[in-house]
Amino acid sequence: MPSTDTVKAPPPDREPAVKKRSTERPGDRIFRGTAVGAATVILVALAGVAIFLTVEGLPGLTAEPDAMSGQASFAGYALRLVYGTLLAAVIALVVATPLSIGMALVISHYAPRRLATPLGYVVDLLAAVPSVVYGLWGILFLGPRMGDLFRWLEENLGFIPLFAGPAAGSGRTIFTAGLVLAIMVLPIITAICREIFAQTPKLHEEAALALGATRWEMVRMAVFPYARSGMVSATMLGLGRALGETMAVAMVLAASGTGFVTLNLISTQNPNTIAANIAREFPEATGTSVNVLIASGLVLFVITFAVNFAARAIVARSGKKMNR
């Protein structure tokens, strides 16, 4: 009898032991710890940046006009820079998005494979060029050529507000900066679109082709609907890059301080972008003007955040539609 007791006794002890082991295998615990840790670090870093920007930026909100390039209020100061930032980014996207989508389509659907692969590499290489190099290229190569174009635009299309002039001979205007940005965001948008286009189910492509669709009609019927959300998020990623790009814009754009809110693309009257303005003003900034710059950084931070959220929302909505 005692021997059967000792045999019977272990189970109640062993059961929790088994349970414990299945939930807390060391590998799982380490992995969970690492994952949670990484996630926390990201959140802490993000919160740290936000807190820093807020705390350091707050005094800037009530700064004296001489700390804000002569602007009476921070709102007026920030508004112009925000306008400059958005204008440059919008120009970049308007130019880059159709180009990128076209390029991605060529790579994924039109070019023969032995041409498509090297073309893809070349586009990817564009992303590896440092922004300083783009800045130099913008000043030394693109600028002067754009200057000639601007003079022509002013003479012939000057009645359109976009080209009212006076044309900047150096070509270092928001338009040129936007073009340089376009080339910088091109590889990002192209790479993502290319991947998504290539993932279009064969089934849908064949459905369109079997109905007698041409290649382009097939792209419109099968590829674009499938890739829509991906195209939006690709564009938004490009927008994020365009909003935050500093060096190339700071080099190319010869903006006069905070400038004016104007549609005129070919003169240097436009405001600078936030990032370029910070890069340019910071070395000489003292006292509250530092706070003003940091506050403008906070504004950029908020804009970028908003863009990302908007992109998420759009992607989530159209993703739901596809799965129905």
Add this chain to the structure above:
Amino acid sequence: MAKSIDVSDLDIYYGDFLAVQGVNMTIRARSVTAFIGPSGCGKSTYLRSLNRMHEVIPGARVEGKIVVDGQDLYGNGVDPVAVRRQIGMVFQRPNPFPTMSIYDNVLAGNRLNAKKMKKSEADTIVERSLKGANLWGEVKDRLGKPGMGLSGGQQQRLCIARAIAVEPEVLLMDEPCSALDPISTSAIEDLIHELKSQYTIVIVTHNMQQAARVSDETGFFNLKGAGQPGHLVEFNPTEKVFANPDNEATEAYISGRFG
């Protein structure tokens, strides 16, 4: 509308690889022609060559002739896009366009042919095609809903409606029931019976009972051996193929003594 197809000495290549060799047959108008045979024997490839869909794969080409209504499909200057508008196709897995409603799915092919359609005209085509595909009664109250919301069998019938909406001369079906349950399969088979009064139908199937049930003529494809091209072993009226085939290999395959 329905046309016969004359195939002579057709070889189909993928690059240098000869996939199907020396096919000769006449597919009669307003009848159902079935192709049976083991996997990899080239029957799907052959079916796809009938509307040049196999050309989607780079390097695919044919030698020989496929003549529909006096015109060689592979003649000089013949646009594969035009061929596919005349010869519709239904695939193994139902493939309605996921972002389109039932209504728009049916009209997808018509919209490609680009003319601006009046609403009333479009409504007529949708109703006629869905009725033709035996789907109208099930979907007439939800034409605006996405095509993906239908069951697999309904989706396949939607694809058939989409194919017949452009009034093709020939309808090719590549194992149209292999992803469907028996009830949906039976619905599609009934539909094939009805459609053959208007269309020339060519169907590839792995299901020999299905071939026996739906087809008027049956072609048996086989491989000479691994790595060898597929070829047409026998092409005869369906009753003869299943009751008294000319070729021993056909009999072996049909009676399950294959290989």
